[in-house]
Amino acid sequence: MSTDDMWSIGELAEHAGVTVKTVRFYSDRGLLPEAGRSGGGHRRYGPEALDRLRLIRSLRTLDLPVPDVGRVLDQEDALEDLVAAQLRELGSRMAALRWREAALQLLQDCTPEERADRLRLIGAVGTPPSTAALARFWRSWLPPRLPARLTTAIVDQAVPQPPGDPTPEQVLAFARLHAFASGPCPDTGRPVARRPEPDYRPDVLYDGLIEAYALAAPAVRSAHPPREGEALDCFVSAHARARGTHDTPAFRRALGSQLASELRIDDYWRLTAVVTGSPDPTPGATDAWLCAALSGRG
The missing domain is CATH 1.10.1660.10 (Multidrug-efflux Transporter Regulator; Chain: A; Domain 2)
Structure with missing residues (x-):
């Protein structure tokens, strides 16, 4: 040239x-x-x-x-990977902005008396919010001898992911969940029927509970009154097999009394339902339905 x-x-x-x-x-x-x-x-x-x-x-x-x-x-093929990476990064930034917008709207719409408490709750949650505190709560709540596969499955189901485009109500619900999970979790608060004991098999219990919840979910979703049936039989059987015993009328009466006296975390599940916005029942709602069916509160 x-x-x-x-x-x-x-x-x-x-x-x-x-x-x-x-x-x-x-x-x-x-x-x-x-x-x-x-x-x-x-x-x-x-x-x-x-x-x-x-x-x-x-x-x-x-x-x-x-x-x-x-x-x-x-490199001719580098652009596709870089564009995908940029889209992921941009998506994260936009999610953080949408979360911040909903949080600001929450503060703008509340009364002066509510503002200080809401600001404290929101300030404790990062942007975008992390679910690490919720996962730690469940890992401390669950029996230590639970197999890793079950722990992972339960944590994945119990920890709601923050919505990408949240409403102010969802931001507040997640902030309250975060505050709940970040507080103390004394051993006395853990359900008695699910604490590790010498002859207790938590893997059997939780495998059975997952199955029982799946069986009961359609009835809970349809708002049917608690009732006997396959889901309740599976629920009771899981508790019985975890203790090396059988499902008998006497066992059902004892289990019903024990579960009725345990500390429940229904607020956690109520807030979770708000965060997810899903019509599917939470494990907590399904568990409450089965406990009511066991005690005959249909």
Whole structure:
């Protein structure tokens, strides 16, 4: 290519509609190779540099860092991965902004008497919010001898994910859940029927409870009164087998009395239902339905 076919740095900048400083910046970082030098040592660029410079500018408007722009220029398949990464990052930032907007709306709409308490609750939750405190609560609440697969399954089901586009009510419910889970969890608060004991098999209990909850869920979702049936039989059987005994009328009476006297965390499940906004019953709601069926409170 003759020098007559090449552009100076100023000419390239003029053709591209950018400043000389911009061209020099990308040249110095190796993104815009020179085609040669003039007799006086000045940079010269071929016409193909214009297309490359326009591509660089397009990539930069997508907020791609300069090193990533270099990867796209050098690797044909790099753009797809980088775009996907940018979309994930942008999604996280937008979720954080939507959460912040709902939190501000919550503060704006409350009474002056409520504002201090709500501000305290919201201030304890990060943006975007983390579910780590809720997961820690459940891992401390569950029996220590529970197999990892069951612990993971229960935590996944019990810990609600913050909605991507929350309402102010969902922000408040999640903040209250976070405060609940971050408070003390004394061993005396853990259900007696689910504490680790020498002959107690928590894996048998929780495997059975998961099945019983699935069987009872349609009735709970449809707001049917608690009643006997397959779901209750499965529920009682899980408790009996975990203790190495059988489902008998006497066992049902004893289990009903024991479960009725235990501390429940119904507020946790009520708040969880608000956070998820799902019509499906929470495990807590299903458990309460089965306990009511066991005691004959239909």
